[in-house]
Amino acid sequence: MADALREQQLRMAGHIRDPQANPPPPGIDARRLAVYRQLFFGNLQSLLAGSFPVLHASLAATHWQALCEDFYANHRCQTPLFTEVGGEWVGYLQGRTDQPGWVAELAHYEWVETALLLSDAAEPEHDPEGNLLEGVPVLSSLALPLAYAWPVSHIGPQHLPAAASAEPTLLLAHRGAGHKVTFSRLAPLAHALLASLQAQPLSGREHLAALAEAVGVAPAAIQAPGLALLLSLKAQGVVLGSRWG
Structure with a gap:
């Protein structure tokens, strides 16, 4: 029973992350899952836009959307803390060598201020x-x-x-x-x-x-x-x- 529940949860999470690549688990209406995805992904986009306002404003809307969707679908964060998602975003962009070089550097520059503000070192x-x-x-x-x-x-x-x-x-x-x-x-x-x-x-x-x-x-x-x-x-x-x- 526990294994079946875990499998369902993993499939549900995969579908919410990337519905094009992962079908919904059986017995759950895809339209309901779309509501969850809109909520979760929307929160992530708002968090990133608020933390990186210059980068957000400097990229075309479709470019920003594509980066956020790929980050959401494929990056595996090593922290559960919302305050540290910005650092994960910076690391993700540093690995995106297909992007203009200024994208990762501008993100790092914006992140440094938040990192120092929140530092308890x-x-x-x-x-x-x-x-x-x-x-x-x-x-x-x-x-x-x-x-x-x-x-x-x-x-x-x-x-x-x-x-x-x-x-x-x-x-x-x-x-x-x-x-x-x-x-x-x-x-x-x-x-x-x-x-x-x-x-x-x-x-x-x-x-x-x-x-x-x-x-x-x-x-x-x-x-x-x-x-x-x-x-x-x-x-x-x-x-x-x-x-x-």
């Missing part, structure tokens, strides 16, 4: 007065350095780029005081430093030496502006201090 342990050059600088868990091939902050219904930018769009997303998320443009050095802080626990001096080697200059040439940058990031709450010890 605790800040890592740190010494707020620690030496940022000799110690290991600690990056806030609510600060994300971002790099995009497309000009995501300028894409909209009236501006759909035909090709990626000559230079990457480098941004910092940060949730600061008042639970407010801000995006700011980053110079290449600032982005490289933040990405390095995010990737590995080195002293500030070691981070700057690695950056100097990457751009082919002597470490001394980058140390003063690098330290000034670290101090500025600390004043903004992006860098918290250094590790204890």
Whole structure:
């Protein structure tokens, strides 16, 4: 009995996801199932449109509809939480290599704000007065350095780029005081430093030496502006201090 019920439930779910590929289970009127599909799919579309308003407005209605239907029918979410469906949508679009490159990047850009707003990540342990050059600088868990091939902050219904930018769009997303998320443009050095802080626990001096080697200059040439940058990031709450010890 239990197996039969489970089979019926699976067939019903398959039909609601994709009625063209999955016939309804026996004994259930397809018209009634259509009501369920309209309810469930409509809720999903509303959720995605509200979470990704610029992407929604930038795609033709038929294009948006087709993506939503394919996502609903074929993507298997790894979370039951509505608040995390946006991240699943971003992952789905990143796998759709048949789409214009800006589609997945714009979705990620829009999702970052929601992810930071909802984040309950605790800040890592740190010494707020620690030496940022000799110690290991600690990056806030609510600060994300971002790099995009497309000009995501300028894409909209009236501006759909035909090709990626000559230079990457480098941004910092940060949730600061008042639970407010801000995006700011980053110079290449600032982005490289933040990405390095995010990737590995080195002293500030070691981070700057690695950056100097990457751009082919002597470490001394980058140390003063690098330290000034670290101090500025600390004043903004992006860098918290250094590790204890």
